[in-house]
Amino acid sequence: MFVRLLVLLALAVSARASAQAPVSLADALGAARQQSPEVALAGEAIAGERANLRAAASAFDPQLYGSVGGGQAATPNRSFQGTTPVLATAGSGYQQVEVGVQRQYRSGLALTPLVQMTRTAADGTSALLETTAGVSLAYPVLGGRERNTALAAEDAAGQRISAARADLDRAAETAAAAAAVAYWDYVGAVRIQEALQVAEARAARLLADTEALVAADERPAADLVALRADLSRRRAARLSADQSVYDARQRLGLAMGGTAADADALGPAADALPEVPATVEVDEAALVARALDARADLLGADLRVRALDRETAAATADLRPSVDVVLDAGYTTLSEGAAAQFLPVGGASRGGRVGVSLRVNRLGSGITRATTERQRATRERLRIARDDLARRIRADVAGAIASLRSGAAEVSQTREAVALYQEAVENERLRLRLGMGTLFDVQIVEERLANARTSAVQAEVRYAQALVRLHAAVGALGPAADLCTLPAAP
Structure with a gap:
């Protein structure tokens, strides 16, 4: 009888398993x-x-910056009418708008275009507007590419x-x-x-x-x-x-x-x-x-x-001096009177500039040395x-x-x-x-x-x-x- 119960139990367990x-x-x-x-x-x-x-690559994204400002001043002065001294107050003011972009490339090239307009006016004189558009390029020529910590990151x-x-x-x-x-x-x-x-x-x-x-x-x-x-x-x-x-x-x-x-x-x-x-x-x-x-x-x-x-090599290079070639070029216009509006072109007087320089970058600071260590x-x-x-x-x-x-x-x-x-x-x-x-x-x-x-x-x-x-x-x-x-x- 007991053997039969065991067989039935085994069959029941087998039936349950087969259902899964x-x-x-x-x-x-x-x-x-x-x-x-x-x-x-x-x-x-x-x-x-x-x-x-993505955070490391953002170092090579264009960085747009700009500013708007102005000021007004009243300056006491002393003038002469004929031989008679006269004390008076002269007023002057200025408004300035500046827009620029900074962009660093993986090759080490740094590009910074800039547009700046400054309008000045003083009592008794015509308003002047100076508009400058320029660009600055810097390229490493001596150890600069090795110290590109942004690229290393x-x-x-x-x-x-x-x-x-x-x-x-x-x-x-x-x-x-x-x-x-x-x-x-x-x-x-x-x-x-x-x-x-x-x-x-x-x-x-x-x-x-x-x-x-x-x-x-x-x-x-x-x-x-x-x-x-x-x-x-x-x-x-x-x-x-x-x-x-x-x-x-x-x-x-x-x-x-x-x-x-x-x-x-x-x-x-x-x-x-x-x-x-x-x-x-x-x-x-x-x-x-x-x-x-x-x-x-x-x-x-x-x-x-x-x-x-990779990061340590760049940080170590940053402890050594490096030299960049910097090219700077710009175009300036000057307008007076009614023409002295905030316009990027025009003007009675125009001029330009171009220059090349060598820039020696700073040696690594104390925090750079600590980071490297x-x-x-x-x-x-x-x-x-x-x-x-x-x-x-x-x-x-x-x-x-x-x-x-x-x-x-x-x-x-x-x-x-x-x-x-x-x-x-x-x-x-x-x-x-x-x-x-x-x-x-x-x-x-x-x-x-x-x-x-x-x-x-x-x-x-x-x-x-x-x-x-x-x-x-x-x-x-x-x-x-x-x-x-x-x-x-x-």
Whole structure:
């Protein structure tokens, strides 16, 4: 009767699972890449770096400026009418309008066109309007281009965007690795649950057979006590396995970027654990070389070092003197009387100017030196972190390969143990029927078989997860990655 109840329970669980669509490893990895919060955070970091690039590039946007002003003055003076001195007050005033544009180019050229109009008038005199239109060009000829800190900031911002994209790629790989590890945990938990269900059913069958023997007076009733205790113990182990399946499903759902409700809705795993070879043949040096070339986080760290190199070089050049060639040209008109209106052309008098000069820029200030020192320190810190990451990548690859090799050997031994214990169980059952063995002998071997099956599944899970860690260490966790095989060496 109890065996029948177990079968009905298994059918009910199977019917519930079949109502939910199976989830494949590819489904889990794809969901993790798309829904992981870490991936979303890395995407927002790219948006922030793009904003920084726009801010850096704004240094080369035209800057329009202008001013409007005027004034009035009453000045006491002393004049003569004939030989008689006369004290009086003379009034004067002016109005001025100025409009200009400043533009710095990435080549180092600085362009500043300017239009200025000034109207002056005094008591007893005609109004005068002076209109000046000019342009100033400055071009670096000695160290000026090297000290273009605005261009260096823009270049560095572009490199940081590339670094942020590399971080996004690594975040997607990390999320996929976590999902793969959780997936294999889920597969292993279900396999262990099934093994313990089989052990529970075997214990129930042994109890039922013994009850029949007791009823026929072929075995003493005292034998039933230990068998019932063993069945209760196995039932408790199976219930614990049921909870482990639930926990593994929750971890998988969260690793896929879902909620607890999403995890509850997950169906059974569609993919089996990967095949385990008898021996693991892999070229460790080649995989290390691939990792150092392909790891996105190492590329991002290197790009950040390069960005600081670019900024530091410009800041260091700013500490040295530089020379610019400055060309200045202008056109001026002067109007008087009724013609003295705010017009950019016309006038009774016209003139122009043109000039060339050499301008020596100031040496770097104290704040420039402090900024340069801070950038050098930051650059050194990033370099140390990058080199440490490369060191840890080498260790990660070596560790994953060692885990694979030991895992393959462990799987081989546990599978052999399962096969031998299965044979031992049948032998003990035969000895029991022939009166040459005891129920306790059967129980002991049954327990060892159940433990061997659990160990075999755990060994296969560890091998599969070591395979995931190797892919992650090498940087081979892209959308096309096959996590059931070894990553290819370059």
